[in-house]
Amino acid sequence: MAPPLSRRHLLQAAALAAVTPTFSYVATGRAAAAAEALPVWTVQPFSLDEVALGQGLFADKRQLMLDHARGYDVNRLLQVFRANAGLATGGAVAPGGWEGLDGEANGNLRGHYTGHFLTMLAQAYAGTGERVFIDKTLTIVEALTEVREALRHEPRVLxxxxxxxxxxxxxxxxxxxxxxxxxxxxxxxxxxxxxxxxxxxxxxxxxxxxxxxxxxxxxxxxxxxxxxxxxxxxxxxxxxxxxxxxxxxxxxxxxxxxxxxxxxxxxxxxxxxxxxxxxxxxxxxxxxxxxxxxxxxxxxxxxxxxxxxxxxxxxxxxxxxxxxxxxxxxxxxxxxxxxxxxxxxxxxxxxxxxxxxxxxxxxxxxxxxxxxxTWGAPSHPGFLAAYPETQFIDLESRTSPDYTKVWAPYYTAHKILRGLLDAYSATDDERALDLASGMCDWMYSRLSKLPDATLQRMWGIFSSGEFGGIVEAVCDLHALSGKAEHLALARLFDLDKLIDACAADTDILDGLHANQHIPIFTGLVRLYDATGEERYLTAAKNFWGMVVPDRMYGIGGTSTGEFWKASGVIAGTIGTATAETCCAYNMLKLSRMLFFHEQSPKYMDYYERALYNQVLGSKQDRADAEKPLVTYFIGLTPGHVRDYTPKQGTTCCEGTGMESATKYQDSVYFRKADGSALYVNLYSPSTLTWAEKGVTVTQRTDYPREQGSTLTVGGGGAAFDLRLRVPSWAGAGFRVTVNGRTVPGTATPGSYFTVSRTWRSGDTVRVDLPFRLRVEKALDDPSLQTLFYGPVNLVARNSATTYLPFGLYRNAGLSGNLLPSLTPVSGKPLHHTLDGTEFAPFFEGTEDPTHAYFRRSEPRVVFGGTDAGVANPARADGTTLLDEIWAGAPFGSKGALVTRVRTTVDAWVSAALLTRADGDKVVSTAQQATFAP
The missing domain is CATH 2.60.120.200 (Jelly Rolls)
Structure with a gap:
């Protein structure tokens, strides 16, 4: 008989997968049957405490946030809750910004930040085991318990x-x-x-x-x-x-x-x-x-x-x-x-x-x-918030947005609920679960009495009706409680117009508030898990395809001024308020969750892009006890300087930023539900403890500063497939060896390379993953481009406020690699210069003015540094002669490149886009030039 699961692992199981309604949470905190608590996803993640980060980029960024978590006085977060309940605040000063009465919209979103902080603390504890994070969590849970009790009664003299x-x-x-x-x-x-x-x-x-x-x-x-x-x-x-x-x-x-x-x-x-x-x-x-x-x-x-x-x-x-x-x-x-x-x-x-x-x-x-x-008699049972129940009541009759009156009360409820569930996972404190369950009981008691037309109107109101990822959290609670009312509550948030359109693959996103809608779809995936209703999963998959790549900037972010525009419009939406950080956070969650259902590598390709660029780059590279120092928007306009203390602090994006920085390891490894395979999704220094198999897997790498990774197996005697992600950007140099011997097989970009064997202790797998420099073009303006080196977005550091013109073909290699046109900066990995301007990784959290996009300018035909003396002609659509030539890369030899040049020149001469004399000069220059590999 299998040993009973701990409360922590029960909650983790709930968060991992769809647990059937037969799962019941009993007084002892154990599952009625451990087997029924197991996830049903075909691929499952590991818990945060099963993956330890090694030294590297992620650990460095996380350390900055851990310092903040250790140093911040949580009584400041509790001030708004205690004040709302009429309790003594001990002289604590509210955090400010959105967490206080003096911030935007009179602090009508206050309380949300405490939920984020609870999640951060739980994740920090899972990743480090440090007691300080548990102590802070228990302080918050105890205080919120007192707050809810006070709200249930008439006010008492303080x-x-x-x-x-x-x-x-x-x-x-x-x-x-x-x-x-x-x-x-x-x-x-x-x-x-x-x-x-x-x-x-x-x-x-x-x-x-x-x-x-x-x-x-x-x-x-x-x-x-x-x-x-x-x-x-x-x-x-x-x-x-x-x-x-x-x-x-x-x-x-x-x-x-x-x-x-x-x-x-x-x-x-x-x-x-x-x-x-x-x-x-x-x-x-x-x-x-x-x-x-x-x-x-x-x-x-x-x-x-x-x-x-x-x-x-x-x-x-x-x-x-x-x-x-x-x-x-x-x-x-x-x-x-x-x-x-x-x-x-x-x-x-x-x-x-x-x-x-x-x-x-x-x-x-x-x-x-x-x-x-002023807002009346005691709150209804289960109510817990840092502001009165009146915002929830007002929303029920509201027909238009006004965030000075009602600012997303169910969004705030989601953050608190999620934080309490994570606190329960970390501490086994029954009070946290009771608070979470009470909140959902209270929400059900309100929402279940409203007509469907009222609910549809509420959820369709911009900002006021925003409810974040509450459905996902409610489904996770239902997996613990087994209460039919909790699953019914999750379905009361269905926004049918959106669900039905996306299920039919009808794009209605233009004009919608991005982060109001992205987390809806993580909830729909969980509802599919709980109900089996296909339209939920279909809608989520189709929605993802409407965002990636058609509404995605190079760094992985989406939205402009918090809203979406028409599909395919990228250059036309770039501004100072692009790429809201919360959107990237929620798109990562959705991509991860969809991968559990369908192992399409595109989800992990996106995950790597957004994580290594926008998410890492959203955190400033310095510690601060007062602020988490995370961006709200990341402007992609030329010369933009990132703002790491936006809107007086404590915004939604700083909240999700705290969470992101304490769970970097959550998607490095996944496992097949039957234990037959291990997915290596990210090349990150880390150690996986796979207890069920009796093995550890340790990755040693300085990726992305290193172009590859070494994995060593500890323990032994376990048979499973090791599935190594081959990024979509990977070239022909992707190579895998086991104990020094090359593993045969084809590494197709945008797939997983499989190594099957019975693993022994000390087995070493080396993955070589050569980077190449490439560009990605804006869908609506191919001349506007962004630069990538492997997974890393390189941005120009320059104070100019207009798009900088750069040419890249001048020294391009036979592989199509554009890197030879740039000059590496000694002692600064991944830094290069081009025409006197330094290019640096987007993930570096500096306050330098940056250019994420530049204007591609190739005025003359140049091969291997040799100028042909010919202007680079262009077709009506903007495609130039050099674009068409290099579109044939990679070339196996210089001869193959020259053949491509000759064929392309002939076509352009025939189309009267190039004179024969100039065409001959182009071919002759290509023949004489020397090319890098």
Whole structure:
């Protein structure tokens, strides 16, 4: 009998493959039957802890991100969650950018970054085994457990040190305020309002108090008006009819201030810290004139756009008379109860309570106050977020995008859900799984009640309806829980218009937001796994073909300004906001997942391209404890300088960048489900531990600085096929030896080369993989090209802001290799110069101005460095004579090249594109020239 699987391996199995609904998660955390938990994909990945990275490019890049993960205080990430729940934040400062109330769209995406961080921590632990990553994960899980519990109840008093004793704090982002009973003003004709407050944020128009019906009849005291000073106002006819008092200086932040307002006999006075700062002798309105008011709030405004007051309250008193200046002064040094005025006779709150959600009234009138949230009563069971449930509710009736109101709440939910599942995988902490399951229960309870037409409308709204890879995560949870509701939830995200079009191979991508839609298809593959419904898998395969290569830039990225344009338009979409990094991340996930179903090498060719170029190049080559230093967009315009701290930080792309940099090893090796074959997809220094076979496979290489790799088998006696990827760009020099002997067979570019044997310990496989320099042309403008050396995109480093012209045929080799036209830079692998400009690998994360594309310019016919003295003619479509000649490469000999030259010249002469005399010069120059191999 096979041993039971650990929780970690159960989750890994769930993430690897389609597990049937018969898989059940039981209380012990073990599978009901281990065999039922096994993946059904024909090819399966290894877990991250089974593949150790060796020293090299990937390990160097990962180390930079690990340093960030080790050094960053996760309490900063938790600040927005704790604040939303009304919990103490311990003075932690939110990360900023999208993770806080001051960033884009008022921080309406906050919480997403914590999910990314959890995933990064789980992957970092799997790759290194360092305890620090587990400790940080457990800190987050414990805090989120407390947050969810707090959200399930009415808000509770958060006690803090006050001016005289204990004060009540409303954390910014908690949306909490105090509701006073209706009788608090008592219809008084004269009044004094007195409060001790400690503001913690400088937002304008946050109310210390606001008593009124609506935006017509009210009185308020604001900590800051439009000029940043306190303001009191009373009106029965809206803002235009306000009778007011304005202070002369801003209230200091994080320090106690005393404010008082008196009204009597037509005169109003505003006091700050015992000093009268404003007086209005024409203040005819009194509380009595306002009549019976509906709302009496501390901290909340009747104007919905105004922020909730952030800070603390100590004493709040209301007297039915105007206190004298001396009495106001007396309040500065003691509690009201210990001064001549005594407690307020209309209302008096000391805020000494440290538990519960109510405040006792000491006036003798019994006007108990209650702590409230602006967004309503407790959240529904299972809800977990760093902002109120209102974004989810608003989306259900929304028909147009407005990310200042609703910014992709289910996208944020996905990131948190995915992070919790990964945290559970890393720690076996049941709380993480319970939080994840509760989120899905809550989502199902909402979405299952909505008509299908409503769901289709929601998911079709740009940005607001974006849900990321939530379907994939829900399917992974379903594989653990076995709950029918979880699989049903995954299907509630079906965007039928998109699925049906792609299943029919109808391209409707033009104008769509790229990263809103790419992760939908990873979810569809998982739904196919869980349901067997073919349209899901067919749609995903067809979609991939609509992006690669027709909407793909050379580095593997896609999208311009986050959106797709028409198929085949590459040069016409290049700008400063091309190639959103999240898109590459999600295209890699989709390519990997499709390969598990269909072992087409094209998926791994794309994987290598995007990983070695855009993904590696998106990470700056320096460590930073504060920021992950990852690009959002990678502009491909001439002279573009990469921005590694975009949009104030904490964007979606920095989140996926953290994940990418801690899972570089996830696709180096795959295995056949029956154990009969091992796929080597990437040539990367690494050690695979294949426990089921009792072997290790160690790759030693400096690829891509080295043109090949050496694999050594440890253990022995295991029979399996070793399938070595032959990249589509590989030339005739691809060669495999085992223990020094050449393995016979044809290495076809864009395939896998198979070595079959029973492996013994110490067996050594050498793969030689010669690079050649080649160009890739923009589909819509062949003259706009990008340069590749093997898998590596080479970019020109030059501050010019127009496309640089370069010619490459001048010293091209018989193989068609363009490298001889470039000059290598001593001591800098993969660096070359051409016409005085340095070309460097795209993966180097520098801040140099770069040119990913250049303008191909071959004005004259040159062979082997010899100028024929003839202009290089071109056809109407832009194809030149030299293009047509070199299209015949590789050439087995110089004679074969000369024959090609002669045949091409004759055709061009016949077409009147070249004179016979010039044609003879071209042939003669080719005959006399010396060519590199």
């Amino acid at each position: 006690g803090t040190a006050g001016r005289f004793g204990t004060a009540a704090e409303n954390v910014r982002g908690s949306y909490q305020y105090v509701e006073l009973p209706a009788q608090v003003l008592g219809g008084a004709a004269a009044i004094t309002l007195s409060a001790w407050v400690k503001p913690t944020h400088d937002a304008g128009w946050a109310r210390i108090l606001d008593f009124g019906n609506d935006t017509t009849r009210y009185l308020y005291l604001a900590a800051r008006n439009a000029n940043g000073v306190p303001r009191f106002a009373v009106t029965t006819s809206g803002a235009g009819g306000e009778q007011g008092l304005n202070g002369t200086a801003a209230l200091p932040l994080n320090r106690w201030s005393h404010l008082a307002v008196t009204i009597a006999d037509g005169t109003g006075t505003l006091y700050v810290d015992g000093t009268a700062v404003a007086r209005n002798t024409s203040m005819t309105l009194t509380p009595a004139a306002l009549g019976t008011l509906a709302h009496h709030w501390l901290g909340r405004s009747h104007y919905s756009a105004d922020p909730v007051f952030a800070g603390a309250y100590d004493e709040f008193n209301v007297w039915s008379r105007a206190l004298t200046p001396a009495e106001i002064t007396a309040l500065q040094g003691a509690r009201a109860a210990d001064t001549a005025p005594g407690r307020g006779d209309l209302a008096s709150y000391a805020f000494d309570e440290t538990t519960g959600g109510t405040f006792a009234d000491a006036s003798g009138r019994g006007l108990t106050a209650t702590l409230r949230r």
